[in-house]
Amino acid sequence: MATAATHPTAVYSPALLGLQATVADSFALVMEARTGVPAKTAFDVASLLKLSADELADLLHTTTKTLRAYREGKKRLGPAASEQVLKLLALASLGEKVFGSLTAFRRWLDKPAYGLDNQAPLALLETSGGIDLVADEVDRIAHGDFA
Secondary structure, rough: OOOOOOOOOOOOOHHHHHHHHHHHHHHHHHHHHHOOHHHHHHHHHHHHHOOHHHHHHHHHHOOHHHHHHHHOOOEOOOHHHHHHHHHHHHHHHHHHHHHOOOHHHHHHHHHEEEEHHHHHHHHHOOOOOHHHHHHHHHHHOOOEEEE
């Protein structure tokens, strides 16, 4: 089973590694989201999932220009966007474990998934509930439940 520390294709920044315990605990995730995560963290998560800046902005319901200005100004995202970023990090970790690499997980995100009404999982990541649906589907795949 691949882990962030041992898988050669995973590029977890020190900041993301520091958030691994936080995203594994729902309460800690919400508390961290309330304080806001640095915009740089959003770009780090996007890099893990091989999302473009435009895709990241779309998922967070903002513009690329705004995200870049936040990153350059070392600003924190609001609670809702922060929660989404943290949940995406948790999903990336889960996907890497289940699919064996982030590259394989990213490929899966682009393909219609039977358990998600033949929607591409990536299209569902623009809401917190959508991230939960995708995580549930990945969990079902991990346990061999494809129906």
